[in-house]
Amino acid sequence: MQRVETETLALDEVQPGAVLAVQLCDASGMILLPAGCTLDEAILERLRVRGVERLQLVVPESAAARGAREAALQERLEHLFRVAGTGEAARELMTVVLALRTGGTDEH
Amino acid sequence: MSTESIFPLELDAVMEAVARLPPFPEVALQLLQSLDGADADSEQLERLIATDQILTARLLRVANSSFYGMQGRIHSIRDALVLIGYRGLRSLAIAASLSSALPGEGGQPGGFWRQGLAAGVVAQVLGRAAHLNPDVCFAAGLMHGLGRLLLARAFPAQCAVVEDWRREHDCMQHEAERAVLGLDHLEVGQLLAERWRFPAALVSAIGGHQDPVRIAQDPYAALVHVADAVVIALDVVPERDAMVPCIDEGAWRRFVASPEVLLHLLHDIDEQIESAAGLLQAP
Numbered sequence: 001m002q003r004v005e006t007e008t009l010a011l012d013e014v015q016p017g018a019v020l021a022v023q024l025c026d027a028s029g030m031i032l033l034p035a036g037c038t039l040d041e042a043i044l045e046r047l048r049v050r051g052v053e054r055l056q057l058v059v060p061e062s063a064a065a066r067g068a069r070e071a072a073l074q075e076r077l078e079h080l081f082r083v084a085g086t087g088e089a090a091r092e093l094m095t096v097v098l099a100l101r102t103g104g105t106d107e108h
Numbered sequence: 109m110s111t112e113s114i115f116p117l118e119l120d121a122v123m124e125a126v127a128r129l130p131p132f133p134e135v136a137l138q139l140l141q142s143l144d145g146a147d148a149d150s151e152q153l154e155r156l157i158a159t160d161q162i163l164t165a166r167l168l169r170v171a172n173s174s175f176y177g178m179q180g181r182i183h184s185i186r187d188a189l190v191l192i193g194y195r196g197l198r199s200l201a202i203a204a205s206l207s208s209a210l211p212g213e214g215g216q217p218g219g220f221w222r223q224g225l226a227a228g229v230v231a232q233v234l235g236r237a238a239h240l241n242p243d244v245c246f247a248a249g250l251m252h253g254l255g256r257l258l259l260a261r262a263f264p265a266q267c268a269v270v271e272d273w274r275r276e277h278d279c280m281q282h283e284a285e286r287a288v289l290g291l292d293h294l295e296v297g298q299l300l301a302e303r304w305r306f307p308a309a310l311v312s313a314i315g316g317h318q319d320p321v322r323i324a325q326d327p328y329a330a331l332v333h334v335a336d337a338v339v340i341a342l343d344v345v346p347e348r349d350a351m352v353p354c355i356d357e358g359a360w361r362r363f364v365a366s367p368e369v370l371l372h373l374l375h376d377i378d379e380q381i382e383s384a385a386g387l388l389q390a391p
Contacts, residue, residue, distance in 0.1 A: 023177070031177055080341060084352040085278075089337075089360035093352070093368045097341045099371050 005059040011052055016041045019058040026050070070102050115269050122296055125262030129210075132304045135160055136205035143243050144307045150194050153183050157201055166204040166387045167197065175383030199246040203228065204387040206250070210257055217370035220257060220346035224250045225384045226344040231335035233373050233380075234363040240327055241309075248313035251306075251331045255297030255314070256281070259289075280353055282318055294318055323359050330359035337373075341388050344381060 004023035016039060024033040024047075032050070040054075047055075055078070061069070077094055084090035135156055152274050157163055164185060171188035172179055182188050190196055203225055212220030227249035235245030266289055274284035282292035298315025306314075309328045316322030317331035323330045333356055342353045366368045 001365075010208055023174070029181065034177075035174070070314075076343065077341070080343065080350055081352050082278075083354060084337075085354050087355065087357055089355035089357050089364070090352070092360070092364065092370065093337060093341050093355065096367050096370045098373065100377075 006056050007059050008054055008056050010054050011047060013046070014039060014044060014055055014057065015042065018055075019060075021056045021058045024052070024055065053064065066102075073101055114288045115266050117263060117266055117292065119299075120227060122258075122262075122299060126178060126300055126303055128262070129258065129300075133205045133209040133382060135163065136202050136209070137304065139202045139205075140247060140304075140306060140310070141312075142198070143247060144224070150189055153194060153198055153201070154189065155196075157185050160205070162208060163204050164202060164387075166208075167200055169312065169389070170200055170383055170386045171196060173383040173386050175379050185315065195243050196316040198245050199228070199232075199250075202247060203250050203384065207388055210261075212257065218348070220253065221234070221388055222385055223339060223345045224253060224311050226333065226342070226381045227252055227335045227388065228337045228381045229384055230338045230342075230374075230377065231331050233377065234335060234338075235328075235331050237369075237373060238327070238331070238363050240331065244307065244309050244328065248310055248328050248332050249335045251297070251301070251310065252314055252317055252336060253297065254300055255293030255295065258296055258300060259285070259293055263289075272385065278349065278351075280318075280351060318353070320356060325357050326360070330356070330362055333359050342377065343373075372375070 004021065009018075018039050020033055020035055020037045020039060023031050023035045028098055032047075032052075033039075037043075077097060081090055081094055082092075118137060130189075138156065139153075157167065165189055166288035167185065168182060171182040171191055176191055178191060182191060185197075192200070203221075207221040207224075228246040229249070231249030232242045236242040259270075262379040270284045270288045273288050277284065277287075281292055285292040294315050294317065297313055301311040301314045311327075312322065312326045313332040315330040316326055317336060319329070323333050331378075332355075337352050337355050340350050343350070
């Protein structure tokens with residue numbers, strides 16, 4: 001699994017599209033938002049109403065870092081699949097693992 | 109048995125080694141044999157788990173992992189039963205009990221049960237979607253490499269030769285075993301499973317998941333064949349020369365309707381595997 005860098009921002013500094021790094025709970029421990037959730041304006045507004053002050057967010061990966069990570073992944077997969085052949089099953093499995101590992105933090 | 113093996117291992121010697129293994133953990137055996145039945149007696153499961161402090165501690169750690177969203181709030185096996193359900197908890201109890209009774213050794217220190225747990229989780233996800241018994245699916249994935257554990261434990265010298273042969277020829281583990289020993293860990297695993305009177309579906313999955321004939325006939329052998337390939341592709345235990353086997357197309361299509369469906373089924377697989385792997389840490 002890729003290691004994710006995180007940063008903590010005051011709610012007012014958070015832009016729509018930011019991704020929550022850890023789940024957000026209220027004082028009683030009830031989960032308000034799951035980790036990996038993408039924040040939009042409506043969610044941010046609700047958090048303001050609830051008095052949430054700061055959020056721990058995923059630091060977006062730079063394009064260069066992402067490119068390097070994808071190239072390394074591609075290389076590793078080609079090595080892992082070296083005897084798996086070119087049948088449909090092998091091709092589909094490789095496609096799915098690539099998608100799973102490069103899908104970033106998008107929620108399903 | 110091949111007469112051209114480099115370092116042949118007789119089945120009799122394997123059977124003797126099986127007899128010298130520590131007894132199969134009673135808790136795991138009782139739970140395994142209950143997989144086939146419909147009886148879900150939560151109180152009995154609770155009592156059985158309570159006889160083992162280490163097992164209890166490991167299960168509570170998994171129940172408190174972030175995957176279930178109840179961090180720090182599950183204090184008893186009864187709470188965990190409510191959260192995870194009878195069947196899920198029974199599967200985890202089998203895994204925890206087995207992995208502490210037969211710790212991974214040899215070629216895959218620490219990695220053996222992690223790989224097994226991952227295969228169990230993947231097999232369960234795929235098998236459930238195909239209407240197989242999810243508990244049997246999990247157990248089948250979990251134990252598919254059982255024969256490797258016995259070989260590594262009882263025949264370290266032979267296994268070192270197998271390892272050299274595998275490196276040199278860059279081939280699958282069971283191919284190297286066949287060439288060197290004249291038998292492979294699937295066969296050995298099947299012997300173990302039979303001796304311990306595992307349910308038939310498990311015996312077949314452990315012994316048959318690389319055999320095209322059995323894969324075509326037995327859904328659990330086919331499932332473990334596919335789950336094994338998926339787990340290697342996911343690089344759960346990143347060994348440098350790990351290799352995805354040539355995948356049986358029929359087995360694949362039986363469990364994978366399309367890449368989109370597989371992507372959907374696996375979307376939280378890393379979290380599921382991490383959560384289950386909590387079982388493997390010392391309490």
